[in-house]
Amino acid sequence: MSKLSENDSIRHTVELHKASVDARLRKMTVGKKPSTVYDPLVYAITAGGKRLRAILVLLACESVGGKTTTALDAACAIELLHNFTLIHDDIMDKSDLRRGIPTVHKKWNVDEAILSGDQMAASAYEMLLKTKSPRLPEIMRIFTGAFVDVCEGQGYDIEYEQRNDLGVKDYRFMIRKKTAKMISAAGEIGAFIGGGSKEEVKALRLYGAYLGIAFQLKDDILDIDGNQETFGKLIGRDIIEGKRTYLLLMANERAKGKDRTIIRAVMRHEIHDNDCIKRVRDIYEAEGVLADARKEMERTTRKAQAQLSKLPRNRARAALLWLSDKLLERQT
Amino acid sequence: MSKLSENDSIRHTVELHKASVDARLRKMTVGKKPSTVYDPLVYAITAGGKRLRAILVLLACESVGGKTTTALDAACAIELLHNFTLIHDDIMDKSDLRRGIPTVHKKWNVDEAILSGDQMAASAYEMLLKTKSPRLPEIMRIFTGAFVDVCEGQGYDIEYEQRNDLGVKDYRFMIRKKTAKMISAAGEIGAFIGGGSKEEVKALRLYGAYLGIAFQLKDDILDIDGNQETFGKLIGRDIIEGKRTYLLLMANERAKGKDRTIIRAVMRHEIHDNDCIKRVRDIYEAEGVLADARKEMERTTRKAQAQLSKLPRNRARAALLWLSDKLLERQT
Numbered sequence: 001m002s003k004l005s006e007n008d009s010i011r012h013t014v015e016l017h018k019a020s021v022d023a024r025l026r027k028m029t030v031g032k033k034p035s036t037v038y039d040p041l042v043y044a045i046t047a048g049g050k051r052l053r054a055i056l057v058l059l060a061c062e063s064v065g066g067k068t069t070t071a072l073d074a075a076c077a078i079e080l081l082h083n084f085t086l087i088h089d090d091i092m093d094k095s096d097l098r099r100g101i102p103t104v105h106k107k108w109n110v111d112e113a114i115l116s117g118d119q120m121a122a123s124a125y126e127m128l129l130k131t132k133s134p135r136l137p138e139i140m141r142i143f144t145g146a147f148v149d150v151c152e153g154q155g156y157d158i159e160y161e162q163r164n165d166l167g168v169k170d171y172r173f174m175i176r177k178k179t180a181k182m183i184s185a186a187g188e189i190g191a192f193i194g195g196g197s198k199e200e201v202k203a204l205r206l207y208g209a210y211l212g213i214a215f216q217l218k219d220d221i222l223d224i225d226g227n228q229e230t231f232g233k234l235i236g237r238d239i240i241e242g243k244r245t246y247l248l249l250m251a252n253e254r255a256k257g258k259d260r261t262i263i264r265a266v267m268r269h270e271i272h273d274n275d276c277i278k279r280v281r282d283i284y285e286a287e288g289v290l291a292d293a294r295k296e297m298e299r300t301t302r303k304a305q306a307q308l309s310k311l312p313r314n315r316a317r318a319a320l321l322w323l324s325d326k327l328l329e330r331q332t
Numbered sequence: 333m334s335k336l337s338e339n340d341s342i343r344h345t346v347e348l349h350k351a352s353v354d355a356r357l358r359k360m361t362v363g364k365k366p367s368t369v370y371d372p373l374v375y376a377i378t379a380g381g382k383r384l385r386a387i388l389v390l391l392a393c394e395s396v397g398g399k400t401t402t403a404l405d406a407a408c409a410i411e412l413l414h415n416f417t418l419i420h421d422d423i424m425d426k427s428d429l430r431r432g433i434p435t436v437h438k439k440w441n442v443d444e445a446i447l448s449g450d451q452m453a454a455s456a457y458e459m460l461l462k463t464k465s466p467r468l469p470e471i472m473r474i475f476t477g478a479f480v481d482v483c484e485g486q487g488y489d490i491e492y493e494q495r496n497d498l499g500v501k502d503y504r505f506m507i508r509k510k511t512a513k514m515i516s517a518a519g520e521i522g523a524f525i526g527g528g529s530k531e532e533v534k535a536l537r538l539y540g541a542y543l544g545i546a547f548q549l550k551d552d553i554l555d556i557d558g559n560q561e562t563f564g565k566l567i568g569r570d571i572i573e574g575k576r577t578y579l580l581l582m583a584n585e586r587a588k589g590k591d592r593t594i595i596r597a598v599m600r601h602e603i604h605d606n607d608c609i610k611r612v613r614d615i616y617e618a619e620g621v622l623a624d625a626r627k628e629m630e631r632t633t634r635k636a637q638a639q640l641s642k643l644p645r646n647r648a649r650a651a652l653l654w655l656s657d658k659l660l661e662r663q664t
Contacts (some may be wrong), residue, residue, distance in 0.1 A: 037487035092443040111424040122479040137468050141461050147454040155369035
């Protein structure tokens with residue numbers, strides 16, 4: 001098969017995986033009551049999204065020789081856990097839109113968003129426990145580790161909002177908990193369900209961990225580097241909000257004099273007009289921040305991909321490689 | 333041993349169980365970071381409380397021949413799960429005080445209360461997973477069933493706030509999910525960890541389920557019947573808030589004419605002055621609502637106690653009997 005048609009075939013497989021996750025999630029909530037909790041839950045879970053974590057569970061399972069059908073419940077469980085954090089984070093971040101539609105607390109209210117988020121976390125465990133695996137206790141531990149870490153990560157994110165003495169080391173620490181851990185757990189859980197060896201489980205855990213960091217770096221870069229039309233979000237929003245991105249913290253480490261004053265002012269939320277986006281972008285250029293962030297992202301993606309060499313050579317492994325390239329290239 | 337000294341001895345045992353739960357919960361959070369999530373969590377979990385659910389896990393385990401130390405982590409886990417719901421419910425109910433001190437969202441803010449509540453749910457699973465038992469998957473299923481039901485129960489509670497066509501049947505349905513299921517899960521999980529037989533597990537599950545309903549009935553009765561000084565809460569608060577208690581829904585079924593109009597107005601939150609407390613209390617008296625609620629509570633407690641006859645005759649069983657009597661008599 002030519003490279004192009006092989007890629008088409010992989011893309012098709014990944015799309016099928018996504019479709020089976022979507023179908024399972026829709027089926028899960030049919031006939032569930034009360035509507036006070038399940039209407040917002042269904043709204044949030046069917047609003048779209050890449051289903052990266054769920055697809056990773058399925059591909060990880062397949063890559064070590066397991067059947068994806070055995071991992072489908074766990075795949076949906078991790079997607080539910082992820083979406084639970086989005087509902088609650090959107091309240092805390094005062095975000096009005098997610099995936100182009102009003103967030104749950106905007107469409108309903110904060111109380112409904114709290115409760116339907118809680119219900120989604122409960123449903124996540126309910127779904128995970130449908131998994132038939134002799135390694136269920138270990139799977140539960142990994143899943144719970146991701147739950148603990150994503151909360152702690154959000155806690156650090158809130159704490160960091162008040163701190164200006166931060167560098168990229170702090171960023172990595174926070175992102176490992178807030179973003180990377182759950183993606184890493186997806187790889188690990190898929191490997192466990194597929195019956196992977198100790199080495200394979202470790203490889204898929206590390207693949208997920210590196211991929212998660214690269215994913216977040218890409219997110220941070222897109223904020224300043226994205227195409228306004230394809231991005232779908234406001235370019236420079238992170239800067240206006242003084243969000244502790246890799247870019248801002250790297251600039252915070254490097255900038256001197258007047259530039260440093262500007263970066264600190266952005267971090268202190270003292271300047272947040274549209275004008276400051278250009279000024280910060282200029283500092284990023286001057287300090288080589290954007291170029292270095294791209295390099296870091298590529299390096300981290302390569303680290304993720306290197307882990308795949310420890311897996312048997314098969315279609316699922318090729319799909320995991322394809323997936324990591326896609327995340328690097330994405331424009332949204 | 334005389335009845336009195338036997339009761340003293342049982343009380344002492346229960347107090348020791350409570351102390352070991354308190355100590356374990358305090359130890360659990362030592363050195364945990366970030367403080368943005370763990371400070372509110374520690375504040376909420378060390379603010380007191382009866383530890384009914386945790387004590388029940390320990391006594392249930394002991395009653396079927398298990399060692400309480402093996403059930404301590406699970407006991408704390410269910411206490412954490414319960415307290416997580418309290419933090420989030422207090423936001424939704426706009427409660428300023430809990431156990432005599434400001435609620436988490438009052439002392440910090442809503443965002444911190446959402447996040448530290450989430451963290452508490454995560455910590456609950458983390459704690460539960462420390463339990464060493466070959467029946468861990470079943471224990472996880474029961475625990476998750478309680479998590480699902482408590483959210484659904486809160487959803488019904490919110491839905492019921494907008495409905496006036498409710499009776500005691502609806503009340504029972506809601507309370508089974510919102511209150512009784514977790515107490516029932518406490519009994520069941522303790523029995524599982526203690527290695528109880530199928531019949532013993534069932535007996536302790538039902539004991540908890542009946543106890544949970546009786547517990548809620550007592551709560552509802554105390555609102556109108558409590559002593560203002562010992563109760564520690566405002567007498568008649570449920571009425572002022574138009575809360576769908578057993579009493580109000582029974583009155584809603586029974587009252588006719590002008591009385592019915594008053595009850596409906598209370599349910600529609602149209603009257604909520606202090607004066608309406610007396611008027612509703614008079615309706616309760618006239619319709620025999622209070623007397624019947626007390627009878628129902630006693631009947632339900634007896635049903636719980638009847639389940640204990642299926643357990644071996646031992647000190648823990650005696651303590652479970654004592655505990656159910658105490659809950660019936662309590663003034664707070």
